[in-house]
Amino acid sequence: MKMLKVSFLVMSILGLLIFTQNTATAEISLNFYIGGAFTGEEDADAKIDGFSIKGEIDYEDSITFGGRVAYWFESMPWLGLALDLSYFAPDLDERDVDGDLSVVPISLLVMFRGQLMKSSAFPNGQLHPYFGIGPGLFFSSIDIDIVDVDDFDVDFDDDSTDVGLDLRAGLAWFFNIEWDVFVEYRYTSVEPDFDEDYFGVEVEIEPELGTHHFLVGLSYHF
Numbered sequence: 001m002k003m004l005k006v007s008f009l010v011m012s013i014l015g016l017l018i019f020t021q022n023t024a025t026a027e028i029s030l031n032f033y034i035g036g037a038f039t040g041e042e043d044a045d046a047k048i049d050g051f052s053i054k055g056e057i058d059y060e061d062s063i064t065f066g067g068r069v070a071y072w073f074e075s076m077p078w079l080g081l082a083l084d085l086s087y088f089a090p091d092l093d094e095r096d097v098d099g100d101l102s103v104v105p106i107s108l109l110v111m112f113r114g115q116l117m118k119s120s121a122f123p124n125g126q127l128h129p130y131f132g133i134g135p136g137l138f139f140s141s142i143d144i145d146i147v148d149v150d151d152f153d154v155d156f157d158d159d160s161t162d163v164g165l166d167l168r169a170g171l172a173w174f175f176n177i178e179w180d181v182f183v184e185y186r187y188t189s190v191e192p193d194f195d196e197d198y199f200g201v202e203v204e205i206e207p208e209l210g211t212h213h214f215l216v217g218l219s220y221h222f
Contacts, residue, residue: 037061160192
């Protein structure tokens with residue numbers, strides 16, 4: 001994935017810059033958020049014993065929530081690193097298919113921010129637009145119960161761990177020197193690989209999960 005390669009390149013370049021700076025002091029923030037996740041209709045590949053079938057799958061809208069810790073560098077206050085953990089469940093929305101799908105991303109992000117509306121009460125700015133990008137490790141789990149197939153139930157159940165892309169942009173407003181509220185748009189993209197073996201026949205499902213998240217949250221800075 002081209003965007004994923006770009007995010008790894010950005011992380012590598014900024015990592016070299018960061019280690020050349022004096023980072024003895026820093027600002028740390030704890031962020032908690034909740035919102036909606038919208039995957040919509042996406043392409044999916046299915047393979048049955050090597051025979052490939054391509055199609056599209058509809059997904060249900062989901063609640064998404066999570067938290068992150070961000071480390072902002074004193075010598076470069078516009079730059080930071082963040083570790084983010086979240087959850088969403090874009091269950092399958094297909095006729096005659098009961099499918100549960102959950103995703104837990106752990107993302108390492110490079111963060112950029114502006115510091116606007118500076119004053120004596122808010123020397124670092126009261127309004128902070130920000131942007132983040134980076135790779136994520138996505139832990140996905142699927143459980144599909146397909147009923148009434150030749151008078152017996154077929155259950156497809158598997159877990160997958162994959163590298164994906166995490167991209168976000170938001171706006172934080174400080175109501176005092178330590179606390180802010182924020183709104184955020186987030187885009188995640190991952191292609192998990194699920195497979196099961198039925199009496200020697202291998203069944204593999206590779207869905208594309210491009211998901212839009214709309215979030216609100218609260219942050220504490222120290």
